[in-house]
Amino acid sequence: MRRIAVLLLCAAACASARAADYQVHGYAAQGFVYTTDNNFFGPSSDGSTDYYEAGINASAQVVPGFIVSGQAAIRDAGISDDGSLRVDYALADYRFISSETGSAGVRAGKVKNAVGFYNETRDVIFTRPSILLPSVYSDNQNQRSLVFTAPGTQAYATRVFGRHELSFIGTKNFNRDVRKSDERLLIDLGGLPFDLHIRDSWNAQVMDSFDGGRWQFGVSYFFGRFTLTTPPQITLAGTFDVGLTMFSARYNAERFSVTAEYVLNPNENEVTVGGIPVLRQDITADRGYLQAEYRLSPHWGLMARLDGSFSDKHDRNGREFAAANPGSARESRYARDVTVGAHWRSDEHWGVWAEYHWIDGTAPLQRAENPQGVSDTRWSLVMLMAAFRF
Amino acid sequence: MALAILFGCGQAYAQSAQIIVNPSVEAASLDRERLRAIFTMRMTAWPDGPPIRVFVLPDRDPISDRFYREQLGMYSYVLRAVWDRMVFTGTGLAPTLVRSEEEMRARVRATPGAIGYVSSGAPTLRSPMQSPLLYVGLQRR
DSSP: OOHHHHHHHHHHHSSOOOSSSSSEEEEEEEEEEEEEOOSSSSGGGOOOEEEEEEEEEEEEEEEETEEEEEEEEEEEEBBBBOOOOEEEEEEEEEEEETTTTTTEEEEEEEEEEEEEETGGGGGGGGSSSSSOOGGOTTSSSSOIIIIIIEEEEEEEEEEEETTTTEEEEEEEOOOEEOOHHHHHHHOOOOEEEEEEEEEEEEEEEEEEEEETTEEEEEEEEEEEEEEEEEOTOOOEEEEEEEEEEEEEEEEOSSEHHHEEEEEEEEEEEEEEEETEEOOOOOOOOEEEEEEEEEOOOSSEEEEEEEEESSOOOTTTSHHHHHSTTTOOOGGGEEEEEEEEEEEEEEESSSSEEEEEEEEOOOTTTTTTGTTTEEEEEEEEEEEEEEEEOO | OOEEEEEEEEEETTTTTTEEEEEESOOOOOOOOHHHHHHHHHHOOOSSSOOOOEEEEEEEEEEHHIIIIIIIOOOOOHHHHHHHHHTTTSSSOOOOOOOSSHHHHHHHHHHHHHEEEEEEEEEOOTTSSSSOEEEEEEOOO
């Protein structure tokens, strides 16, 4: 029903971008997911249509240099996203410098955090290289309300130096509660009540676009401190410092693009009971990929990607973890994903995507989606998506 | 500045795309750096103040491809990524899409501060009653 409502909204607003001072745009996509083993984005081992995403946005230029905008979105992806309506962003943007050699401004509201090439528009298939984002974007962990969009203030600047266009975006996010639907994916206290907050959270990105975007290099950083609190009678507390440092590089040729990104993800965890530390962990995960895209024609495109994801970069095969945690599978600590995909765009509004993943390891799987355990640690994932934008 | 301003002369640069601007725009130099700033929507006002209105043909139109490649030194899919990022993060307005060169001319003529492009070989539509579009031919650096 909600999907239909969004499609109707899209259709009603289809005469978008007619006026110069305000614009309405949107997207809607329906996915199909099939896995040979294990469940991903829904009950996929039987074939699942639990994966869809849609959004509608409006932007208005109130006076030159001052824009207000907002986007409402829904997304369902099995256990990791529940299809509830959310404000994806809602912001005011004031650009006080706007010239051929540079620009600078500030934004406030619920803003998109700049992380890597794809985060800010991650839910719009038309802006992604594939249906499933590379592992550096943690697509099945649903960190949207934690890392990828949040209320805050943002400053940005661009400056042209010869053939280089350097840009900077820095964001200070406000302290906030983690949504209940996200909490259950992050922490399992066996039914005990708890609250999770995030504070001291900020992020920044520096990007160099060389020669009209032919080469692009970027570094993104994110930090946030999660605090776990429980009712006084339980006396359990925790702090989890999460950092992300992402390195991004891309070469854009006429027909092909080659993209690589690598992220270091340190986690410092401390849990106390009655004020006494019971757990102290310092683990750095890392993930990365190398991807090629080939534009056969304006209608057809191909992609291929090698992706690796490791929960502990000092224990990439998970053996130390399995030895220290009897009964745990070492394969849950990594995933190596070989992906090939194709898409067909009939016009600027419609597109169909298809991709095949061969995956060794189960790191991206959600336990709540696979309650009877992982059925195979080497598995295949097929994804299809049909989408519309305006 | 290697720049030629050609009023109503559509034949000067055959096989190329040609920039057109609304007559309200003062004849300004439009080198590659400024064109990139305009078409990536980074520069939002003309040097003398009025807002810039950017009109584009569909990405797949060969004229778009030629214009972006020859005069901006960019590929259309790279520009599209720039616009999509603004549109889907709420941080800017995308250029206004027109469906044909005729519509391009009409919209640019009717919109103060407008800039667009047409193929240079196409006939110019002018009558004594109409104010001419300003055709700006850009010499490559």
